[in-house]
Amino acid sequence: MTAVIASLKEGQRLYGSRVALQMNNLEILRNDCLAVYGRNGSGKSTLLRVLCGLTKLSAGRLETTSDWRRGRIAYCPQSGGLYGDLTLAENVTYLSRRVWGRSTNGNFEELVETTALGDAVNVQIAKLSGGYQKLAMIAASLAIKAEILILDEPSSDLHPSYVGAVANILAKSSEQYLAIVFADHSEELIKVAKRKIEMS
Amino acid sequence: MFLRYLWIEAIELLARPLHWLGIVVVSIVVLAGLDELALDQNIVRVLIIDNDDTQSQGLRVKALVGELSGVESVLRRAPTNLDAVIDETKADIIILKLSDTWQASLRPRSILDHRRLARIGFGLAAIINHLTPWETVISADSVSRMDYGRTACEIGERVCSTLKAVGDTQFKALCSLPSSYTPATAYPFDDKTVIPCQNSRGTVLNDALGFDFRLKKFCDPTLVDSERSVGLCTVPDAPTLGSVVSLFGSPQSHTRVFIPRTICLLSVFVAFVVCCRSLMQETRNNTWPVILAITHGDARRLIVAKLVVTVSFVLVLVIGLLEFSNIQFDIAIKPGLIPNLLPIALGALSSAMLGLVVALVVRNEVSAYAIASFYFLILFVLSGYIDDLKDSNSVLSVFSYVLPLRFIIAPFSSWMTFGVSVPLQESITPLLSQSLGSLALLLCAALYRQRSS
Numbered sequence: 001m002t003a004v005i006a007s008l009k010e011g012q013r014l015y016g017s018r019v020a021l022q023m024n025n026l027e028i029l030r031n032d033c034l035a036v037y038g039r040n041g042s043g044k045s046t047l048l049r050v051l052c053g054l055t056k057l058s059a060g061r062l063e064t065t066s067d068w069r070r071g072r073i074a075y076c077p078q079s080g081g082l083y084g085d086l087t088l089a090e091n092v093t094y095l096s097r098r099v100w101g102r103s104t105n106g107n108f109e110e111l112v113e114t115t116a117l118g119d120a121v122n123v124q125i126a127k128l129s130g131g132y133q134k135l136a137m138i139a140a141s142l143a144i145k146a147e148i149l150i151l152d153e154p155s156s157d158l159h160p161s162y163v164g165a166v167a168n169i170l171a172k173s174s175e176q177y178l179a180i181v182f183a184d185h186s187e188e189l190i191k192v193a194k195r196k197i198e199m200s
Numbered sequence: 201m202f203l204r205y206l207w208i209e210a211i212e213l214l215a216r217p218l219h220w221l222g223i224v225v226v227s228i229v230v231l232a233g234l235d236e237l238a239l240d241q242n243i244v245r246v247l248i249i250d251n252d253d254t255q256s257q258g259l260r261v262k263a264l265v266g267e268l269s270g271v272e273s274v275l276r277r278a279p280t281n282l283d284a285v286i287d288e289t290k291a292d293i294i295i296l297k298l299s300d301t302w303q304a305s306l307r308p309r310s311i312l313d314h315r316r317l318a319r320i321g322f323g324l325a326a327i328i329n330h331l332t333p334w335e336t337v338i339s340a341d342s343v344s345r346m347d348y349g350r351t352a353c354e355i356g357e358r359v360c361s362t363l364k365a366v367g368d369t370q371f372k373a374l375c376s377l378p379s380s381y382t383p384a385t386a387y388p389f390d391d392k393t394v395i396p397c398q399n400s401r402g403t404v405l406n407d408a409l410g411f412d413f414r415l416k417k418f419c420d421p422t423l424v425d426s427e428r429s430v431g432l433c434t435v436p437d438a439p440t441l442g443s444v445v446s447l448f449g450s451p452q453s454h455t456r457v458f459i460p461r462t463i464c465l466l467s468v469f470v471a472f473v474v475c476c477r478s479l480m481q482e483t484r485n486n487t488w489p490v491i492l493a494i495t496h497g498d499a500r501r502l503i504v505a506k507l508v509v510t511v512s513f514v515l516v517l518v519i520g521l522l523e524f525s526n527i528q529f530d531i532a533i534k535p536g537l538i539p540n541l542l543p544i545a546l547g548a549l550s551s552a553m554l555g556l557v558v559a560l561v562v563r564n565e566v567s568a569y570a571i572a573s574f575y576f577l578i579l580f581v582l583s584g585y586i587d588d589l590k591d592s593n594s595v596l597s598v599f600s601y602v603l604p605l606r607f608i609i610a611p612f613s614s615w616m617t618f619g620v621s622v623p624l625q626e627s628i629t630p631l632l633s634q635s636l637g638s639l640a641l642l643l644c645a646a647l648y649r650q651r652s653s
Contacts, residue, residue: 052492052496053496054489054497055653073493074493076490077490079486081485081486082487082490084484086215094208097204097208098208099494
């Protein structure tokens with residue numbers, strides 16, 4: 001039986017009177033690769049932020065194991081996430097120093113090689129196109145040494161061929177992480193997940 | 201772990217040389233710009249009243265005023281109509297002969313005027329009553345013991361305390377007694393019992409005696425340069441006349457008052473800006489959630505690291521500005537640097553917390569810039585930078601208590617200008633209270649941010 005490392009029970013997040021997240025039961029398993037999908041405004045991003053500890057629940061609780069709590073989270077937000085005045089290489093160095101080092105799983109290098117990101121590694125993030133900026137943020141998330149990978153709509157702004165490259169990496173990476181959780185609309189990406197949850 | 205946060209935050213700041221170097225350069229330009237202010241062009245009018253027929257002493261006093269302060273003065277007689285003469289000449293300082301002594305009266309136009317005029321007025325009156333400091337000190341042996349004691353106290357305290365403040369190394373050396381010195385051998389009396397030099401600072405008398413002792417070594421009374429054209433004495437390595445005259449300086453010059461104040465203002469404002477910028481750029485780039493996610497949303501270490509790096513940067517900046525003041529304005533760094541940086545550090549910490557509060561609450565760069573501008577203006581007007589508030593019980597005055605600058609200007613200026621350290625308890629206690637207020641605001645802002653994100 002696969003161990004549960006985090007579970008959300010009767011989770012609710014309110015902004016004023018508006019319900020941003022309503023999740024009765026969610027379990028995240030060890031070495032999970034969980035895809036969250038659903039219509040806009042269904043609370044996918046809020047759920048990911050709750051898992052990251054960035055947003056507190058208005059009601060319900062998030063129960064986590066010590067492995068989850070000890071694990072460092074590489075979080076890729078829906079937009080931004082990197083310093084615009086630094087290059088991707090500098091951003092990766094900077095973020096890596098925050099988490100005690102670079103990841104050695106090769107995912108960053110693979111993404112750089114399989115996309116056109118190699119040309120952009122030493123270009124200031126602010127000077128890259130929106131698609132490249134998103135790709136750079138995903139790459140940076142893969143580059144840092146973290147136990148948990150959480151990606152918020154990684155396929156947004158990406159060319160379909162790059163979505164495929166990201167999907168390939170996610171498909172084979174679940175064993176390298178304590179858990180991977182991502183929210184997305186792309187079927188190509190969702191289908192590589194071990195488990196899928198639709199939010200409404 | 202926390203050291204790593206500190207290191208990363210330091211890199212974040214230092215990796216952007218345009219930011220920190222820009223702050224340093226602008227701070228130096230602001231400080232140097234004080235020298236260019238036209239404040240010193242305000243004319244100070246000195247009126248000398250000597251009702252003697254010959255006015256021989258009055259003429260000498262007039263020359264002395266010019267020599268000491270570089271200010272032109274008017275010599276008049278006013279046996280009956282003193283007020284009318286004062287009104288007519290619009291005098292700011294009136295030096296009046298009363299039987300055998302001279303008295304200086306002030307007619308200041310503002311509080312600021314009063315301070316600078318009081319400084320020169322006191323100096324002039326004291327010196328005139330004893331002719332000149334060097335003549336008095338050098339001829340100390342010819343006066344009575346009691347008079348010598350009074351003279352040594354008055355002259356020595358004024359001369360040596362000012363010398364220390366000016367930071368003149370030549371004079372600083374003059375004001376210290378050699379280790380081999382014993383009053384019994386140097387002077388034919390017991391200075392401990394005869395000289396009535398009561399002062400809370402026990403070093404005053406020693407300073408005065410040291411000054412006298414060393415000046416004697418330089419200047420045999422027969423070698424005193426009567427013209428005083430090159431210096432006190434005819435020996436080349438004696439103190440220059442300029443050094444002595446600068447003890448009192450021109451009463452027209454008071455921009456220097458603003459140098460320590462400006463350093464305080466810069467330290468507080470830079471702390472606000474640097475810390476606010478640090479968090480605003482995380483918000484602008486949306487890197488704040490990325491960094492916080494690493495520690496599951498725990499922002500405490502990150503915030504503390506930002507505060508520590510900001511305060512460290514401000515301290516380095518202040519030390520740099522002190523050194524610049526030393527080079528540019530000859531205001532030496534006085535002993536007691538470390539304890540006197542403590543109020544600056546606390547003020548910077550408090551201001552940095554206010555900067556974080558703004559960055560946490562507004563999240564919008566334009567709003568942050570506007571708030572920073574208003575913060576600067578409020579600091580400028582309400583914190584004692586220009587002058588004290590007239591009514592300490594007014595609403596605006598009470599409001600000024602939330603500004604850290606209010607609590608650091610006085611102790612820092614006192615130390616930087618005169619080398620006088622305010623007891624730490626006096627300067628730190630109100631700052632700690634103010635910092636606690638800033639901390640409470642920061643906690644509220646962090647809670648607000650957490651709830652709204």
